[in-house]
Amino acid sequence: MTERRSLLVTGASRGIGAEVARLAAAAGYGVAVNYVSNADAANALVAEISGNGGEAFAVRGDVGEEADVLSVFRAVDERFGKLDALVNNAGVVDAKSRVDEMSAARFTRMMRVNVIGSMLCAREAVRRMSTRHGGRGGVIVNISSVAATLGSPGEYVDYAASKGAIDSFTVGLAREVAEEGIRVNAVRPGIVDTEIHASGGQPDRIAAMRGFVPMKREGKAREIANAVLWLLSDESSYTTGSLLTVSGGR
Ligand code: NAP
Numbered sequence: 001m002t003e004r005r006s007l008l009v010t011g012a013s014r015g016i017g018a019e020v021a022r023l024a025a026a027a028g029y030g031v032a033v034n035y036v037s038n039a040d041a042a043n044a045l046v047a048e049i050s051g052n053g054g055e056a057f058a059v060r061g062d063v064g065e066e067a068d069v070l071s072v073f074r075a076v077d078e079r080f081g082k083l084d085a086l087v088n089n090a091g092v093v094d095a096k097s098r099v100d101e102m103s104a105a106r107f108t109r110m111m112r113v114n115v116i117g118s119m120l121c122a123r124e125a126v127r128r129m130s131t132r133h134g135g136r137g138g139v140i141v142n143i144s145s146v147a148a149t150l151g152s153p154g155e156y157v158d159y160a161a162s163k164g165a166i167d168s169f170t171v172g173l174a175r176e177v178a179e180e181g182i183r184v185n186a187v188r189p190g191i192v193d194t195e196i197h198a199s200g201g202q203p204d205r206i207a208a209m210r211g212f213v214p215m216k217r218e219g220k221a222r223e224i225a226n227a228v229l230w231l232l233s234d235e236s237s238y239t240t241g242s243l244l245t246v247s248g249g250r
Contacts, residue, residue, distance in 0.1 A: 004055065005028070005029045005085060006029065006030045006032070006076065006080035006082055006084050006085070007021075007029040007030070007031050007085040007087065008031075008032040008034060008076050008083060008085070008086050009031060009033060009086075009087045009089055010063050010089050010117070010121055011034060011089045012032075012033040012034055012035065012045065012089065013034075013035035013038045013042035013045060015192075015195060015196060016194060016221045016225060017087070017089035017143075018033075018041070018045050019222050019225035020229070021033050021045060021049065022048070022049065022225070023225045023226070023229050024085075026052065027233075028054075029084075029085070030080055031049065031055070032056070032057060032075070032076045033045055033046055033049075033057065033058045034058075034059050034072055034090065036061070036063075039058065039060065042060075043058055046058045057075075057079055059072050062113075063090045063113060063117030063118070064109075064112035064113040064120075069120040069121055069124060072121075073124040073128070082128070082136075083125060083128045083138060084129070085139045085140070085141075086125040086138070086140045087140075087142075087228055087232070088122060088141070088143060089143045090118075091113065091114050091196075092114065092159075093156055093159050093196055093200035094110060094156055094158070095156075096155050096201065096202055097155075097156065099158070107158055110158045110159060111158075114159070115165045115169075118142055118169065122169070125182075126140075126177055129181065129182050130177055131180045131181045135180075135181070137181025137182055138181065138182050139185075139231065139232050140182065140185075141187060141228050142170050142184070142185070143166075143186070143189070143228075144167050144186040144243065145163040145189060146188050146189065146190045146250055147159055147160035147163050148163035148188060149188075156200070163188075167186060170184055170185065170186040170241065171241045171243075174240045175241060178241075183240040184241065185241070186243045187227050187246055188243055188244065188246065188247065189224045189246050189247060190213060190245075190246065191205070191206055191209045191210070191213065191248075191250075192218060192219040192221055193206060193220055193221065206218045213248040213249065213250050214248060214250060215248035215249055218248075219246065219247070219248060227244055
């Protein structure tokens, strides 16, 4: 029997992260379901995965806080004894706004969660996976956004810039650890049907944006998770430093 691979998905209680956790558990991964505030959603997902015969546990932690990240990885070490894969999925948006109306506190939160959070988690993963540190390799998938190239003018340029940073980080880290058994890639979703739009004060955003998508529809979390699962798998063994756009053509 092959050994179960272990995976940490940040922001896995809801949306795209939850779907990645579901698919990964069904594919045989042991999954750490990270969340920051919605323990009920995280616990319900863990119960669902366990009920389907998979292995998962919930672990709270704000990816933008170094102490929290360290404790999340300690929990993964204790539970799985190793880490094979990380999906840096946790991310936030903010209210629709122009840059000349944005506060410093908003910029700081955006970068702290979306950029520093992914960097801190990637650092901890590399420390565990890299052959340079005695590890046996692994895979990291960062969740970026098509916003990185579109720029999101008049909506949230700060968010788009945070995803641009994720793209650069993905390419650079991939090349830095390519000889150490670690592949690093990003998925850039287009507009996807999750609660993130309501969290930014735009519950009707999908209906408003649908017409701009060449395929004339929003994506489903499952369609993003499928791309993530491919990048996690050995099927993508020669793919690193790639930014895979999954956006219905936009
Ligand atoms: P979502 O439905 O709003 O879910 C966000 C998830 O992230 C939740 O599990 C939330 O946990 C968690 N989270 C938020 N802040 C966190 C923090 N500081 N530390 C740890 N976890 C945190 O979001 P989504 O739409 O699935 O988005 C997932 C990723 O895809 C994000 O990086 C987003 O930028 C990207 N993306 C989304 C879209 C889209 O249209 N949906 C498009 C492009 C890219 P709680 O449940 O505890 O709050």
